[in-house]
Every structure is written in structure tokens, then in C-alpha cells.
Amino acid sequence: MKNIFKILKFEYLSCVKNKAFIITTIFLVALMLLSTALPTIIIGLMDNDEEGSNGEAPVIGLSCEVYEKELAGSELSAVYPGYEIRTVDEDKETLKSKVNDGEYSFAVLIDSELSFTYITMNNSLYGTDYETISEAVKSMYTVKELDKYGISQQDADKLMNVRITYETVTTGTDQTKNYLPVYLLMCVLFLSITSYGQFVAQSVVSEKNTRAMELLITCAKPRDLIFGKVIGSGLAGLTQLAIILLTALGSFGTLSKDIIPSEIFDYIQISSSTVILALIFFILGYFIYAFLLGALASFASKSEDLNNLTSPVVLVLTVIYVAVAIMCTGDMSGSTFMTVLSYIPFSAPMAMFVRATLSDVAVWEIAISIAVQAISVYLLGMLASAIYKIGVLMYGNPPKFVDIIKMLAKSSK
Amino acid sequence: MVIEIKNLTKSFGEKEVLKDIGFSAQSGKAIGLLGRNGAGKTTTIRIIMGVFYQDGGEVLVDGKPIDREKIKIGYLPEERGLYPKKKIGEQLVYFGVLRGLSKPHAQEATARWLQRMGMSEYIDKKLETLSKGNQQKIQLAATLLCDPQLIILDEPFSGLDPVNAMLLKDVIKEMIAEGSAVIFSSHQMNYIEEFCDDIAILNGGRIALSGEINEIKRSYPRNNIEISSLQSKEIAPFIIRSLSDCIESADIDEKSSAVRVRLKDPKLKDRLLSAVMEQGFDIDCFRVCEPTLNDIFVEYAEGGI
Numbered sequence: 001m002k003n004i005f006k007i008l009k010f011e012y013l014s015c016v017k018n019k020a021f022i023i024t025t026i027f028l029v030a031l032m033l034l035s036t037a038l039p040t041i042i043i044g045l046m047d048n049d050e051e052g053s054n055g056e057a058p059v060i061g062l063s064c065e066v067y068e069k070e071l072a073g074s075e076l077s078a079v080y081p082g083y084e085i086r087t088v089d090e091d092k093e094t095l096k097s098k099v100n101d102g103e104y105s106f107a108v109l110i111d112s113e114l115s116f117t118y119i120t121m122n123n124s125l126y127g128t129d130y131e132t133i134s135e136a137v138k139s140m141y142t143v144k145e146l147d148k149y150g151i152s153q154q155d156a157d158k159l160m161n162v163r164i165t166y167e168t169v170t171t172g173t174d175q176t177k178n179y180l181p182v183y184l185l186m187c188v189l190f191l192s193i194t195s196y197g198q199f200v201a202q203s204v205v206s207e208k209n210t211r212a213m214e215l216l217i218t219c220a221k222p223r224d225l226i227f228g229k230v231i232g233s234g235l236a237g238l239t240q241l242a243i244i245l246l247t248a249l250g251s252f253g254t255l256s257k258d259i260i261p262s263e264i265f266d267y268i269q270i271s272s273s274t275v276i277l278a279l280i281f282f283i284l285g286y287f288i289y290a291f292l293l294g295a296l297a298s299f300a301s302k303s304e305d306l307n308n309l310t311s312p313v314v315l316v317l318t319v320i321y322v323a324v325a326i327m328c329t330g331d332m333s334g335s336t337f338m339t340v341l342s343y344i345p346f347s348a349p350m351a352m353f354v355r356a357t358l359s360d361v362a363v364w365e366i367a368i369s370i371a372v373q374a375i376s377v378y379l380l381g382m383l384a385s386a387i388y389k390i391g392v393l394m395y396g397n398p399p400k401f402v403d404i405i406k407m408l409a410k411s412s413k
Numbered sequence: 414m415v416i417e418i419k420n421l422t423k424s425f426g427e428k429e430v431l432k433d434i435g436f437s438a439q440s441g442k443a444i445g446l447l448g449r450n451g452a453g454k455t456t457t458i459r460i461i462m463g464v465f466y467q468d469g470g471e472v473l474v475d476g477k478p479i480d481r482e483k484i485k486i487g488y489l490p491e492e493r494g495l496y497p498k499k500k501i502g503e504q505l506v507y508f509g510v511l512r513g514l515s516k517p518h519a520q521e522a523t524a525r526w527l528q529r530m531g532m533s534e535y536i537d538k539k540l541e542t543l544s545k546g547n548q549q550k551i552q553l554a555a556t557l558l559c560d561p562q563l564i565i566l567d568e569p570f571s572g573l574d575p576v577n578a579m580l581l582k583d584v585i586k587e588m589i590a591e592g593s594a595v596i597f598s599s600h601q602m603n604y605i606e607e608f609c610d611d612i613a614i615l616n617g618g619r620i621a622l623s624g625e626i627n628e629i630k631r632s633y634p635r636n637n638i639e640i641s642s643l644q645s646k647e648i649a650p651f652i653i654r655s656l657s658d659c660i661e662s663a664d665i666d667e668k669s670s671a672v673r674v675r676l677k678d679p680k681l682k683d684r685l686l687s688a689v690m691e692q693g694f695d696i697d698c699f700r701v702c703e704p705t706l707n708d709i710f711v712e713y714a715e716g717g718i
Contacts, residue, residue, distance in 0.1 A: 210496060215490060219508060220511050
């Protein structure tokens with residue numbers, strides 16, 4: 001037992017000092033920094049585009065004869081805050097040339113009460129200026145019409161701009177706020193369990209391939225070896241995840257906070273309980289799959305054999321991920337299918353995580369699922385030790401599944 | 414300390430690999446474990462190391478079942494294996510700690526053994542950067558790091574050049590002199606004869622022969638005589654002609670140019686010597702040829718697997 005700590009320390013340090021591990025961590029941290037800083041960068045670039053070199057507000061040229069210039073200007077500036085609306089008496093050609101010269105960001109020529117010409121240099125595929133200008137023109141028309149009924153422009157503006165406020169009271173789980181972070185965390189869960197599990201498998205094969213196992217197996221019990229390896233690699237994985245997530249949170253807080261509209265934060269609220277659940281299910285899921293993959297890898301003599309042995313497990317994990325993801329996006333996190341999945345040890349880490357965070361689940365249900373997984377981890381750990389003991393000294397072609405069962409049955413006698 | 418292997422049996426599936434194996438090793442002595450490939454040597458060693466459990470029999474230390482937590486064992490596996498991509502010092506300390514040394518003790522032992530092997534300068538190098546012979550020396554350092562009471566060496570000399578082989582021989586002799594018990598498995602009989610007082614020959618999972626090498630050799634009939642002389646070409650025909658009633662054969666060994674005579678009875682040795690002397694031949698050496706370990710091995714290890 002005391003060897004487990006020595007082995008896990010060695011494995012942990014081997015992992016975190018591993019070049020590939022360091023490079024991956026740096027790459028992911030850089031990616032996180034870039035992606036969280038991206039809104040700032042894009043907005044910065046857009047500002048530069050729009051503000052021009054002298055830093056002044058971008059200009060919209062507005063030519064209008066059918067409405068009062070004051071009304072047209074105020075309605076347009078209401079929908080284009082941050083722009084300077086320059087009300088001019090210019091014909092289409094002049095406006096076009098000024099847009100072309102860059103004097104105006106774009107120009108609007110109101111032809112009649114209910115039609116306008118939108119003049120722009122580049123018509124973006126995703127542009128929404130038509131709708132925005134239409135709304136402004138509609139307002140101009142409404143105000144003008146209401147004026148005929150004796151309602152002043154100010155009163156009309158007030159009437160049209162009444163704001164309805166609302167409040168949602170959620171007694172269970174608010175999916176609108178949880179969905180995005182839960183979905184992202186589930187992706188992280190799947191990717192991290194798969195990659196760290198594979199890392200354990202790779203490490204077992206390399207010890208066997210280099211015959212370091214010949215010596216290791218005489219220094220420590222197989223149980224200590226596989227537990228030490230799985231726990232050590234798992235801790236290294238957690239370290240990497242922690243570095244990446246802390247970078248994400250830190251950079252998100254500093255780089256993007258002022259840029260991203262506060263409404264978006266409403267959709268990415270991560271409660272501490274969600275994070276704790278993600279952590280618990282990562283640990284359980286990792287152990288379940290790492291033990292399985294590590295044990296199977298012990299039968300591989302060469303790295304080439306590894307894929308054949310571990311791909312069924314990775315396939316099962318992927319199918320579960322896809323199934324849970326479909327349930328998650330299809331708003332079926334509370335379905336019976338998900339309930340069943342959340343108690344099967346192999347699917348429970350992802351399924352129960354999604355259920356617990358997106359639908360109403362009693363605490364005892366989560367507790368049972370965690371208990372089922374914890375017991376499975378222990379049993380799989382013992383099974384993995386038994387398989388590992390047989391596998392690590394076996395060279396040549398990997399045995400068939402039936403043969404493994406037979407060997408296990410014999411060794412347990 | 415006496416390590417006794419008693420009545421070991423072991424099967425893998427239907428195949429019975431060890432059948433009632435027994436021998437013993439003791440402090441300050443080395444025993445040679447001989448056998449052809451597949452005879453059961455590695456399985457026996459793995460049972461001693463606790464990697465496999467025996468189906469029957471026991472491994473005793475001073476009459477009590479072996480406690481591998483208490484007795485320090487150094488093992489050099491036939492399939493050499495360390496971490497190629499890790500620093501030598503780092504991995505030696507790791508193996509020392511796994512064998513029960515404290516970290517400072519393991520660090521001290523690593524430095525000491527690397528110095529003994531003349532490899533101190535490589536402590537921070539990766540193993541894969543070393544030549545095969547040097548890697549072998551690191552492997553031996555890993556074996557001896559815990560100052561083992563029992564040393565198990567499986568083909569320790571394979572891949573070593575004569576200079577490194579000499580170094581290894583010296584180290585093993587030192588360890589024996591300091592009181593370690595050595596179990597030495599090899600096919601290189603000259604090394605076995607050099608180190609070991611006792612041998613156990615395994616054949617088909619059984620002990621085909623075991624005991625003290627000298628006694629085994631003496632137990633063979635002493636009727637093979639070798640006569641070294643510059644006149645070998647005359648001596649051989651003389652013996653065939655005049656002593657035909659005493660000998661089974663007489664011929665000249667082409668390599669050493671000595672005359673090899675097989676007597677019908679060891680007691681006829683004196684008669685052979687006097688006949689040759691009386692004839693006035695100039696003789697350099699007249700001796701009884703004992704069988705070599707190689708001869709004994711071939712005799713006992715043939716067939717059976």
C-alpha cells in the first residue's frame with residue numbers, strides 16, 4: 001500500500017514533466033487566452049474600422065425630404081447609438097460617392113414615407129442594417145401619422161418606446177442559464193476522460209514495451225502499480241484542467257468582462273455546485289475508464305496493439321457522450337432514458353451530471369449515482385489489478401476476450 | 414541466511430511448467446541455475462520474487478516462509494528494462510525507493526553504485542543516450558542499489574564487452590564476499606564455474622541434477638586421460654598397439670595436439686603412465702580429464718523439453 005504513494009508521485013511528476021503534456025498545456029492555455037480575448041480584439045478592430053484614424057464617431061449620411069430632419073435624425077440616432085447622424089440634402093450620387101470615399105460609414109436616402117435606399121460600400125451577409133433602418137423609418141411614419149391626431153412627437157415617442165420589464169421565477173433548474181456551461185463542461189468531461197484514460201493506457205504499454213515492467217513488477221504489487229499510475233496520471237490531468245480553467249476564468253474576468261454585454265453573462269452562469277459536480281463526475285468517470293483502459297493496455301506488447309484493445313471502450317464512451325449530448329440539446333435531460341443512463345456506471349458520470357444540473361433531481365438520486373460509481377471504481381480497480389497482473393508479463397499477440405475471462409477465473413481460484 | 418526452494422510446482426493452463434523443483438542458496442555463496450530455454454528458470458525466479466504464486470511447494474528463508482518486505486532482493490531480469498526516456502539518477506532513486514530505501518538513502522546508494530560502475534557522469538543523462546553495455550551497467554546498479562541479501566541474476570553477462578564483464582565479475586565477487594546469496598542463471602558455463610559452488614540443472618520443469626560442482630565432477634568415472642607431449646603422433650599409435658587390452662579408445666585432439674585415452678577401468682591409469690614412461694617418450698603433462706560443466710549440462714539438459 002505504501003508503494004502506491006511512491007508510484008503515484010513518480011507517475012504524477014513523469015506526467016507533468018512530459019514534453020507532450022507541457023506543450024499541450026501551453027497550447028490549451030494560449031487557446032483559452034486567445035478565445036477569451038477574441039471579443040476584445042474583434043471589437044477593438046471594429047472600433048478602429050468605424051472610428052477611422054482620427055478616433056471620431058462613424059458618420060451616417062441621412063438625406064430626407066419627406067420627414068422633418070429633426071424627427072428623422074432622432075429616430076435614426078435612437079437605433080444607431082454611437083454614430084454621428086449627419087442630416088444632409090444630397091442626392092443619391094453624392095451620397096454614393098461620399099460612402100465610397102469613406103466619409104460616411106453608410107448612407108440612408110429616404111425616398112418616400114415608406115421606402116428608403118440603403119447605400120453601403122460592402123453589403124455584409126449577416127448585416128442587419130435593413131431591419132434597423134426599417135424600424136427607424138416605421139417610427140418616423142408612426143410619429144408623423146400620430147401627429148395628425150394631435151399627439152405630439154414627444155408623447156408619440158414615449159408611447160412607442162414603452163419598455164416592458166419582466167422577471168422569471170424558477171423553482172427548479174433554470175435551463176436557460178445552465179444549458180451552455182453544462183454542455184461545455186460535459187464536452188470537457190468527455191474529452192478529458194478519454195484523453196487522460198488513453199494516457200494511462202499508453203503509459204502501461206510503454207512500460208511493458210521497454211521491459212521496465214520486468215523490474216517494476218518485482219518491486220511493487222500489481223495493485224499498487226495500477227492504482228499509483230491511475231491516481232498519479234489523474235492528478236496530473238486535474239492539474240492541467242485546473243490550469244486551463246483558471247486561465248479561462250482569469251482571462252474572461254479581465255479581458256472580456258467589459259466588452260461582453262451583461263445579458264450574455266446570464267447565459268453562462270456557472271454555480272459552484274455545477275463546478276463541484278463536474279469535478280466529482282470527472283474524478284469518478286476518469287477512474288472508471290482509466291482502470292479499464294489501463295488493464296486492457298496491459299495485454300498490448302506494442303503500441304500498435306493498443307488501439308485494437310482500447311477502441312471498444314473509447315467507442316462505448318463516445319456513443320454515451322453522443323446519446324447524452326442529444327438528450328441535452330433535445331431538452332430531454334429529465335427523460336427515463338437519461339434516468340437509466342445516470343445509474344449505469346459507464347454512462348453515469350456524464351448522464352447524471354447533465355441530469356443534476358439541467359433537470360430536477362433529488363439529492364438522494366445524485367448520492368445513489370455517485371455511490372454506484374464509487375463502488376464500480378473500487379471493483380474495477382480490483383479487476384484491473386487482477387487483469388494487469390496477468391497481462392503485464394504476457395508478450396505476443398493480445399489474448400481474446402474469452403481467454404482473459406478464463407485466465408481471471410483461474411487466477412482467482 | 415539460507416534460501417530454500419522446496420517442491421515448487423506451477424502450471425499455466427494445462428501446461429505443467431515446474432514439477433517439484435527444489436534447491437537452496439546461502440549467504441556468501443552462489444548457485445548456478447542452468448537449463449535450456451523454456452526449462453522453467455524464469456518461472457522459478459518469478460516465484461521467488463513473488464510475481465507468480467506457486468501451485469505447490471514453498472520458498473523458505475532460514476526455515477520460515479519468505480517475507481519479501483523484510484528480505485532485500487536484487488533482481489536483474491533477463492529482459493533488461495528501465496525507462497529509456499528518463500534520467501538515470503531519477504529512475505535509480507525511484508527503484509531504490511520502491512525496494513524500500515528512504516529517499517536520501519536511495520540517492521546515496523545511486524551515487525555510490527554509479528561511481529562503482531564508473532558511470533557517475535551520466536547521472537543526469539537519459540538512459541537511451543547510453544550504449545547497450547553501459548545501459549547494462551545501469552541495470553546492474555538498479556539491481557544492487559538496495560544492498561541486497563539475495564541477488565538474482567538472469568544472464569548478467571549477455572551483451573557485455575570483456576572489460577565490462579570483468580567489472581561485473583569483480584562486483585559480483587565482492588557481493589558474494591560481503592555475504593550476499595546469489596542465484597545465477599546463465600548459459601555461459603565459464604561464468605558459472607567461476608562464481609558458483611553449486612548448480613541446479615532444470616530440464617522440462619524438473620531438477621535434472623543438483624549439488625556441488627566439484628562433487629558432481631568427481632562423481633564421473635575418472636577413466637579419461639589426457640597426455641600432452643610434442644610426440645603425440647607417436648604416442649597414440651604406441652598406446653593402441655601395445656595397450657589394446659586396457660583402453661576403449663585413444664586419439665589425438667586436433668586442437669591441443671594432446672592424446673586422449675579412454676581407459677576400460679580408471680585403475681589402469683598407472684599402467685598407462687608406466688608404459689608410456691618406459692618407452693622414453695617426453696611427456697609435458699599427464700592428467701585425468703574431468704567432464705566440463707558444458708559436458709554435464711548437455712548430458713542432463715538434452716531432451717526433456
